[in-house]
Amino acid sequence: MRWTKTFIPTLKEAPAEAEIPSHQLLLRAGLVRKLAGGLYTFLPAGIRVLRKIEAIVREEMDCAGALEVLMPALQPPEIWKASGRYEQAADVLFKVRDSKNREWLLGPTHEEVITTLASTELQSYRQAPINFYQIQTKFRDEIRPRFGLMRAREFIMKDAYSFDVSDEAAMVSYQKMYDAYVQVFKRCGMTAFPVEADTGVMGGRHSHEFMVPAPTGESEVAYTEDGSYAANLEKANSQGAITATPSECTGELEKFATPKVKTIENLAQAPYNVAAEAQIKTLVFIAEDKPAIALVRGDDQINESKLCSALGTAIFRAAEAEEIHAALGAHPGSLGAVGVKDIPVFADEQLRNAAGMTTGANEDGFHLRNVNTARDLLDVKWADLRTVREGELSEGGHPLKIQRAIEVGHVFKLGTKYAEALGANFLAEDGKQHPFVMGCYGLGVTRTLQAIIECSNDEHGVVWPQAVAPWQVCLTVLDIAPEGEVMETAQSIYNELTAAGVEVLMDDRDVRPGVKFKDSELIGIPVRVSVGERSLKEGNVEFTVRSEGGRENVPVAEAVARVRATLS
């Protein structure tokens, strides 16, 4: 490809809207342009990278035995109502109406569609195991699209769905996808490590996310350095807080005045001096229109994913001050669960044997001291509700670290939830109908593209891994006069490389050398071969590996072999 025959609009400066390096480079290297928030046009160089990632994904999926299909993006709401997600996922669903005013959904994912297909097409245990995948555009009404392709409203995802006859068989399918994902990210030149994940609104049980460590990532991962444990912070657990929770009974319950105390912090200071770990933090949520109380230690943070599991519903939110007052008779700052009867109370395990604690008295301006959770709390449901902190010990006894990461893939063992809801049953050997045990496997293709840039760039621009680079070689021609020796040498190198199947971008633009060098580095092509009068006089061309920098003279005759050796 000649540069003058394609379209690579590079930018010297990053547009103000782009904050993180990968987003800036996406724009500066001429890969994409924004149409509106979370909506991007892929330009020629961008689409080349995208196709390469897709090809890797396809190969690994095919290799794992998954079958490619293509499902409609437009979906009938009925199947979403049947699975229960029409309400559950309402906030991300794009809804459209046709000319007859009938409602349709733009698919954010395809469990409902594939399960509907399975309900009629898969009838016998003999058809399992089977796994369908597609690479398709998804739509999600993200409340806040951001960071370019990282969180877009329209994005490309590879989604796969496995159907098995038993839990054990489903684990085999799950493991195949897990292994395939490891391969995909490795081939894309990235370190993506699997971590245990929360299953969230998707339902199901067993789940891993594939995470690319990056300070700009939107997820947080807790892990141990010895590699024995890694989990999404939403899911991570530990042996408990580093500091012990008080457990000595200090006497009878006692109410005391705490005017102006609104926070854990206030109470921790003089004149009260109640350490945060000796306080009980009381949080009120509205779960499916009813109040519920969650208790964690004063210095702990509630983990809403864990709370979701404890509550048994994803439909909950923090209560408003008025709702709290109506439920408990006090405002935030003076809340507690002592004596609460009619509202369900969920307490974190860290508080199970706590004694001598302090908590709000449900009377504005008052707290209770000498609280003994076993004695003073009625009908508590104990659960792990806290977010782990760095330094705590994993179950295996190793200290936890916490790091930000980009989630590029997610594998789930779904169980029978969707199969049951949508009637995807098979006739088993025993002559009875059973629901299929499903798994679903998402991989963000466009997000992966940006994640690769995020972890592979330098001050000059993108540094594409070979496998996904838009072109493998940039042939920089420093004198474009058509009949000149420089151009003729370049053309013959171009012809030979192209004939050998190497993808070459020949920079034949009428611009100064500096511009060509800068641009080739900005768009990040792995190998650059510069042909110019100066080195040609010595019979050489210049050879530069993007990831290494520097330059090396290589005789013209050896240039092609050298490139091929470097790329192999």
Add this chain to the structure above:
RNA sequence: CGGAACGUAGCACAGCCUGGUAGUGCGCCUGCUUUGGGAGCAGGAAGUCGGAGGUUCGAAUCCUCUCGUUCCGACCA
């Protein structure tokens, strides 16, 4: 959806406080020079100052509303 900031030429920004001819750099077009690390000179095109209303003799500038963008929190590939 809660909090904050910002919308002026394709891009980056100044001008706004204190109302009075819309600017700078990059990019783009023409010409000349230059030609190995984002060239120089000369000339040129390009802006409903996000939109609507208001105040005023006069609004990019002050006021109100609105739309959009970005950032921080609650959701996810």
